[in-house]
Amino acid sequence: MPSWTSVNQLIEHETCTWNKELVHTIVDDSTTACIFSIPIAGSNSEDMLVWKFEGSEKYTVKTRRTLSVEVICPLCKADSEDSDHLMWSCDILQRV
Known part of the structure; x- marks a missing residue:
């Protein structure tokens, strides 16, 4: 099976x-x-990748879904919940 990369390839x-x-x-x-x-729009414009990123250039759930989400660690409530924090600096997880 070929590699599908865009919705445009699924349209007649x-x-x-x-x-x-x-x-x-x-x-x-x-x-x-x-x-x-x-519904499919009737234009012949080409597909393009679009991502409205934050100034930090980090991809987050908030930027993907445009949601208002809590980014503070729910365990220690002291820092942002990201992989760095969860793995290395969350006091609660360090005890575990």
């Missing part, structure tokens, strides 16, 4: 519809139903 461009046969071969039935419910 002549008809601006989903390539249903191809989508069915890649994902399960419930996922295909979700995909087929997404």
